[in-house]
Amino acid sequence: MPRWLTEDPSTFVWMCAIAAALCFAIFLTRRARGPLIVGFVAAGLALGAVLIDYLVITDREAIELTLGKLEAAFEEEDVDAVLALLADSFRVNGLDRAATERVLRELVRVTEIRRLRILVRQLDIAADHRTATVRIEAIADGTYSGNEFSLYRTSWLLTFVKQQGNRWLLLRANATGNTRIPRFRR
Numbered sequence: 001m002p003r004w005l006t007e008d009p010s011t012f013v014w015m016c017a018i019a020a021a022l023c024f025a026i027f028l029t030r031r032a033r034g035p036l037i038v039g040f041v042a043a044g045l046a047l048g049a050v051l052i053d054y055l056v057i058t059d060r061e062a063i064e065l066t067l068g069k070l071e072a073a074f075e076e077e078d079v080d081a082v083l084a085l086l087a088d089s090f091r092v093n094g095l096d097r098a099a100t101e102r103v104l105r106e107l108v109r110v111t112e113i114r115r116l117r118i119l120v121r122q123l124d125i126a127a128d129h130r131t132a133t134v135r136i137e138a139i140a141d142g143t144y145s146g147n148e149f150s151l152y153r154t155s156w157l158l159t160f161v162k163q164q165g166n167r168w169l170l171l172r173a174n175a176t177g178n179t180r181i182p183r184f185r186r
Helices: 010-030 033-055 059-075 079-084 097-110
Strands: 086-092 111-125 131-144 147-163 167-175
Touching: 010 033, 059 079, 059 111, 059 131, 059 147, 059 167, 079 086, 079 097, 086 097, 097 111
Parallel strands: 086 167
Antiparallel strands: 111 131, 131 147, 147 167
């Protein structure tokens, strides 16, 4: 299915809505049945496009949903929810999944993330639709060992792998920017 229909059909919907409005206006002034029929067809196409957008979850949307779940899990300090989004062979900057779990549990012990925003800077899905790379910027507010930090930014290159049922899991995460401990407000 074309991306303009499944990911963002707003232009198509607006064009159909304008065409339908014009056809209904012509019908009201001339009482001809032709514009009325065309108006109903245009309105039906707009409604169909909205339904397709709502019902079809593309790979891009599924990855963005996974990132949203990851963001929420970090904010809730739910290590198990974070781990559920990681592939079995997950690696981050050389650490395997078991080491990552230990680091995450320690970080949750000493860090409180009040707010985390994940901004997708680039999302590329492989031609076979089985892997995807995503460049993100994460922005966090919280405390680390009792010290406040605000607007801490870090950049990452993430690799996702598609599992059964259109479920995307994080396979690799590599820091590409700032990974130092944030500056603290006193």
